[in-house]
Amino acid sequence: MINDLWYKSALVYCLSVATFMDCDGDGCGDFEGLTRRLDYLNGLGVTTVWLMPFQTSPGRDNGYDVSDYYNVDPRFGTLGDFVEFTHAAAQRGMRVLIDLVVNHTSDQHPWFQSARSDPDSKYRDWYVWADKKPANADDGVVFPGVQKSTWDFDKVAKRWYFHRFYDFQPDLNTANPFVQAEILKIMGFWTQLGVSGFRMDAVPFVISTKGAGVRHPKQQFDMLRSFRELLQWRQGDAIILGEANVLPKTDMHYFGDEGERLHMMFNFQVNQNLFYALATGETGPLVDALVATRERPSTSQWGMFLRNHDELDLGRLTKAQRQRVFDAFGPDKSMQLYDRGIRRRLAPMLGGDRRRLELAYSLMLTLPGTPVLRYGDEIGMGDDLSLPERNCARTPMQWSTEPHGGFTKSDQPVMPVIDSGPYGFEHVNVAAQRRDPDSLLNWMERVIRMRKELPEVGLGDFTVVKQACAQVLVMRYDWRNNAVVFVHNLSADPIELELKTRDLGAECDTLVNVLSEAHSHADRRGRHCFLLEPYGYRWFRAGGLDYILKRSVV
Ligand code: NOJ
Numbered sequence: 001m002i003n004d005l006w007y008k009s010a011l012v013y014c015l016s017v018a019t020f021m022d023c024d025g026d027g028c029g030d031f032e033g034l035t036r037r038l039d040y041l042n043g044l045g046v047t048t049v050w051l052m053p054f055q056t057s058p059g060r061d062n063g064y065d066v067s068d069y070y071n072v073d074p075r076f077g078t079l080g081d082f083v084e085f086t087h088a089a090a091q092r093g094m095r096v097l098i099d100l101v102v103n104h105t106s107d108q109h110p111w112f113q114s115a116r117s118d119p120d121s122k123y124r125d126w127y128v129w130a131d132k133k134p135a136n137a138d139d140g141v142v143f144p145g146v147q148k149s150t151w152d153f154d155k156v157a158k159r160w161y162f163h164r165f166y167d168f169q170p171d172l173n174t175a176n177p178f179v180q181a182e183i184l185k186i187m188g189f190w191t192q193l194g195v196s197g198f199r200m201d202a203v204p205f206v207i208s209t210k211g212a213g214v215r216h217p218k219q220q221f222d223m224l225r226s227f228r229e230l231l232q233w234r235q236g237d238a239i240i241l242g243e244a245n246v247l248p249k250t251d252m253h254y255f256g257d258e259g260e261r262l263h264m265m266f267n268f269q270v271n272q273n274l275f276y277a278l279a280t281g282e283t284g285p286l287v288d289a290l291v292a293t294r295e296r297p298s299t300s301q302w303g304m305f306l307r308n309h310d311e312l313d314l315g316r317l318t319k320a321q322r323q324r325v326f327d328a329f330g331p332d333k334s335m336q337l338y339d340r341g342i343r344r345r346l347a348p349m350l351g352g353d354r355r356r357l358e359l360a361y362s363l364m365l366t367l368p369g370t371p372v373l374r375y376g377d378e379i380g381m382g383d384d385l386s387l388p389e390r391n392c393a394r395t396p397m398q399w400s401t402e403p404h405g406g407f408t409k410s411d412q413p414v415m416p417v418i419d420s421g422p423y424g425f426e427h428v429n430v431a432a433q434r435r436d437p438d439s440l441l442n443w444m445e446r447v448i449r450m451r452k453e454l455p456e457v458g459l460g461d462f463t464v465v466k467q468a469c470a471q472v473l474v475m476r477y478d479w480r481n482n483a484v485v486f487v488h489n490l491s492a493d494p495i496e497l498e499l500k501t502r503d504l505g506a507e508c509d510t511l512v513n514v515l516s517e518a519h520s521h522a523d524r525r526g527r528h529c530f531l532l533e534p535y536g537y538r539w540f541r542a543g544g545l546d547y548i549l550k551r552s553v554v
Contacts, residue, residue: 006047006095007197007239007264007370008301008458011448013046014308015375016062017054017076018414019396019407027410029396031072031081035088040430042092044378044441045448049089050097050199050241052309054082058108058168062309062394064099064201065106065169069186075414079193086194097241098190100198102183103206104169112170116157128162128173130212140164144338146389151212160212164205174206180223184230191231197239200227203254203262204244221253224261239263241303245313248292259297267302267369269293272316274306274367278350278360279328281471281491285321287464290368294462301458302369306360307377310390311341312349334385345393347380352422355535357440359488362537365451366475366486368462378444379433382423384416391415400431450514450539456484466503469495472532476505476542483507483542484514489532501526504542511540 003009021033031054041049053063056071063073072082086096105112115123130151137151142165151160152167162171172179187198200206207224208217224240231238241264244254248269254262273289276282293302312329314322322340329335329349330342337343350356357380365371376397383392396417399406405417405425418424433439451457460479467474471491477484485504489495501508501522511520511528520528520540532538 003455003459004237005299005301005459006237007241009452009455010048010095010370010458011046011452012048012050012097012241012303012370012372013041013044013375014050014052014372015397016052016309016394018063019394020375021397021399022408022410022413025409026075027408027412028075028414029407030075031077031085035081035085038085038088038092038094042094044445045452046094046373048095048097048196050372051099053099053101058106060106060168061166062390064101065104065108065166066101067106067108067110070189083193090194095196096194097197097199097239098195099201100183100187100240101201102172102186103174103202104163104165104171107168107170116154116161119157122178125176126173126179127170128210129157130160130162133160134212136215142338143389146338162210162212164202171205171210173210174223175209175220180226183227187227187230188234191235191238196235196237197231197241197263199241199243200262201243203242203265204246219250219253221256221261224254225256228261228263241265244268245316247316248289251293251296255296255300257297259299263299264301264303264370266308266372267293267304267367268313269316270302270367270369271305271312272314274363275312275314275325275329276317276321277473277490278356278363279325283470283473283490285317286473290462290464294368303372304364304367304369305372305374306364307346307374307393308372309374309394311337311343313341315340337389343383343390343392344385345381345383346377347428348382348423352380352382353535354440355533358443359490359535359537361444362447362486362539363473363488365447366454366457366488366539368457368477370458371451378441379428379430380423380440381428382418382421384418387415398425398429400429401426405429406431447515454484454514454539454541455479456482463505465499465505467497467499469497471495472497474499474504476508485511485538485540485542487532487536487538487540489534489536492534494534494536495532497528497530497532499528501528504528507542511538511542514539514541 018029020029021037022029023033054076055066056068056073057063057066089096111123114121115127137149141147154161163169207220240262242262245268269289273286277286385392395415396407433441456477456479460477463476465474473488475486509522513519
């Protein structure tokens, strides 16, 4: 296989322009501010920036309610500023992915305005209507507790319209060929402006059949193929990273048997079981999730993440498992959301415990796929539970001890900066962590650098190595005759670990520790024995000390 599949060796960093860096002092982050921070991201080792929606929007769902697909929201700058940004990223060898939100528009979008007010409008059939309230209108809400129904009455059209998400996000009738053509046009537009692909929002809903008469929605998977084809014609190496929280048995439908659909998907199955493992110390369900999501075409790739801008969705765990994660990481009702998840940031969930944070990130960086890091997590930012729903984990980036954490000079930031408690900007900020060689930020930079030197993880095949302790996960990756081995202790106790070279496989007589001098040589009986500290982890390259020379050429 050729190895210029850049997304398999990427380190993705997700951010929202609104809360990253405000340059013009109006309280809202902007493209100019973000562009000035590109060297920071580059220094951290980020290769790909994923921007959450920045197109014109009333901003009622953090930009996931677009009212003009072909423009930058004026709060963030202009199209010119956007192109300057993509250019500046390219100059540093960095790529840009952007959100593609085409399951629905804002109700303020001119298409919806025209569709609702004129029955003869060409946009009428771009949305999903019904004359009377469908019997199943209250089923399938995505935000239980906040959203009441998936159908609402539109007073202007005097008809009911379908909205999978909030009522101000009418669903597009994606089965309509004109809507499909428009989606391709949107993709073509932004690739022309320098992006390397899209994080496609809500994929299962985009490709679903919709309508009052649809009892059992079907997924129109071929739509994904047409999206990919457009990208390959226009810009050969652009990709789609799908947000599809689906069961492993349908993964292949999304990737396509020949890898002709989505290039990447977030691995929600592993994500939820990873949090279960972090909460309980039990690695079994995580291993099951890894095995269940192993099969995929050679050009396909998983996105591995810990937290994102939404709640930590635990909906695929059993009730008992979910409860154990709630008990450990979100015991208070105020920390939970939508009856299925936890809305906190990672650092407060893990009690700010550096050992557990390192363990979690070490896992994220070494599980099979491409790591996707959320802004602020590299410095261990906290949350503000007084903010509604998911906003608690969307506060501005904390740059320094200056007012508002150096995010803005305005006294009215778009979102309040966390300014008190252990996660306040005076304690948690980039400037302070830059100066401290032992900070989380500097640790993160070092492990990212090393992760990039271990292409086996993104490109190779994995084996879960047999050993006796259920709280330890040992994984080996192989690619082009090179192997790496990762060891993680999920428990709060120290563990004496014994690994047999017989189980580790070839070339494992010597395990070269790539993060410290603590290498391991098998004893005469072919065993590696070492003491793993609580939440401890090891990154090894299999083979002799000359491993640098033997390393694969990428
Ligand atoms: C998924 C996004 O991640 C979420 O933030 C948004 O609210 C919904 N899709 C609707 O676009």
